[in-house]
Amino acid sequence: MRRITMTVNGREITCEVEERLLLVQFLRETLKLTGTHVGCDTSQCGVCVVHVDGQSIKSCSMLAVQADGRSVTTIEGLMKDGEMHPMQAAFHDQHGLQCGFCTPGMVMSAIDLLQKNPDPTEQEIREWLEGNLCRCTGYHNIVKAVRQAATAISRQGEART
Amino acid sequence: MYNFTYSNPEMLSDAEHLLGTGESPTLLAGGQTLLPTLKLRLAQHSSLVDLGRIVALKGIVAEGSCLRIGAMTTHWEVASSATVAAAIPALSQLAGMIGDPQVRHRGTIGGSVANNDPSADYPAGCLGLGATIHTNRRDISADDFFVGMFETALENGEIITALSFPVPEVATYVKYPNPASRYALVGVMVSKGVSGIRVAVTGAGNAGVFRDTAIEAALQKNFVADAVPESGVSEDTLMSDMHAAADYRKHLIAVMARRAVAAATS
Ligand SMILES: Cc1cc2nc3c(=O)[nH]c(=O)nc-3n(C[C@H](O)[C@H](O)[C@H](O)COP(=O)(O)OP(=O)(O)OC[C@H]3O[C@@H](n4cnc5c(N)ncnc54)[C@H](O)[C@@H]3O)c2cc1C
Ligand code: FES
Ligand code: FES
Numbered sequence: 305m306r307r308i309t310m311t312v313n314g315r316e317i318t319c320e321v322e323e324r325l326l327l328v329q330f331l332r333e334t335l336k337l338t339g340t341h342v343g344c345d346t347s348q349c350g351v352c353v354v355h356v357d358g359q360s361i362k363s364c365s366m367l368a369v370q371a372d373g374r375s376v377t378t379i380e381g382l383m384k385d386g387e388m389h390p391m392q393a394a395f396h397d398q399h400g401l402q403c404g405f406c407t408p409g410m411v412m413s414a415i416d417l418l419q420k421n422p423d424p425t426e427q428e429i430r431e432w433l434e435g436n437l438c439r440c441t442g443y444h445n446i447v448k449a450v451r452q453a454a455t456a457i458s459r460q461g462e463a464r465t
Numbered sequence: 466m467y468n469f470t471y472s473n474p475e476m477l478s479d480a481e482h483l484l485g486t487g488e489s490p491t492l493l494a495g496g497q498t499l500l501p502t503l504k505l506r507l508a509q510h511s512s513l514v515d516l517g518r519i520v521a522l523k524g525i526v527a528e529g530s531c532l533r534i535g536a537m538t539t540h541w542e543v544a545s546s547a548t549v550a551a552a553i554p555a556l557s558q559l560a561g562m563i564g565d566p567q568v569r570h571r572g573t574i575g576g577s578v579a580n581n582d583p584s585a586d587y588p589a590g591c592l593g594l595g596a597t598i599h600t601n602r603r604d605i606s607a608d609d610f611f612v613g614m615f616e617t618a619l620e621n622g623e624i625i626t627a628l629s630f631p632v633p634e635v636a637t638y639v640k641y642p643n644p645a646s647r648y649a650l651v652g653v654m655v656s657k658g659v660s661g662i663r664v665a666v667t668g669a670g671n672a673g674v675f676r677d678t679a680i681e682a683a684l685q686k687n688f689v690a691d692a693v694p695e696s697g698v699s700e701d702t703l704m705s706d707m708h709a710a711a712d713y714r715k716h717l718i719a720v721m722a723r724r725a726v727a728a729a730t731s
Binding site: 326345353360364369436 | 466467468469470471473496497500501503504505513515517564565566567568570571646647
């Protein structure tokens, strides 16, 4: 067992964990943050994507002990003052989901894309979402949602300046 | 996953020591190959020595006619580095084609090269550019490093610390990705530089990455896309599986090589 401390969605947490515990298990089973999903055993589906120190990663392919001292953001950490994050609102508006299983990973991955490329083309969005599989939507509305969020976030930025 | 003990030393010397302790210790880099393997219980280790906190294993520097990349540098860092893009754009391109963004954010060049997956991209990058692999004990040329499928010249307890790439005159990497996994069905690195012409092929060989000497010889005479002949290797030495038969892989080698030369000469 090992003692770790990390910030999850802005809250500092200290815990004793088994070395082999995956970050996704720590989030889901220890902290009961079940918004982050598990969809495969092969690190390919992307439903487990969260941010560690702002960077999107697959939480099924990182140990909880490797997140010691770091800051983790999950889908539960996106709402601010009761308002959905613009990416969540865009998925809702554009019907970017059907069963919703892939959605938390899609949203976390897409937010990271906009951090790196605030105005991506449709092609760039599709390439970025390479590691996020969706069995329902056919991706079109997901791409539209990311475009909507890109526009909304850049407007917010302009309104602030 | 079977349990293990875990350590994340700050000093390379401590990692060396820990790697010599216990029954079956192993190194953890980006974990993008090791952790999925452990999850499926395809491997079992008494301890994991995480290299993630060793600052000396990180970073990218251009040293004269050479580009040096620390073993713990992620695929993402290589793909987005201005230093790499200026010195060897083919390497930025290669790193940017590995897996997906989340794999690139964690996976490292050292881990990829140590693993020597027969369909991985970096082995072709190293062999095709004539890289040198630096370890805690010695320097190994790429020609001697990649021994066979998932097999390298690394000895027990040996740790890759960095890789050096001589800056070529021109180089291009072209990959036909497996549509499901994104690994190379066939990937070819072509380079022309101080060490002559090198054509390295990944994704195809039974024994992992190799140089296609027939294509190299033809390009030595005339470095244009139309000069690329059929691959010189025997189909018996190529992989044949549900993704592609050996003859198709052999065909793809020449096609990828032609595209690489066309891009390098345009
Ligand atoms: C969904 C998915 C898609 C992928 N697609 C591709 C692809 O298209 N192309 C591609 O090339 N790869 C691909 N990969 C593999 C990826 O590039 C891995 O990052 C890489 O193979 C291993 O690097 P790592 O840093 O994650 O190493 P780890 O998984 O941590 O380690 C791998 C092995 O190398 C050893 N090792 C690690 N570092 C060192 C070192 N410094 N010295 C000695 N030994 C060391 C470890 O002990 C272990 O045995 C993919 C992986 C996933 C999960
Ligand atoms: S659960 Fe499928 S990639 Fe993490
Ligand atoms: S909405 Fe069902 S998997 Fe994407």
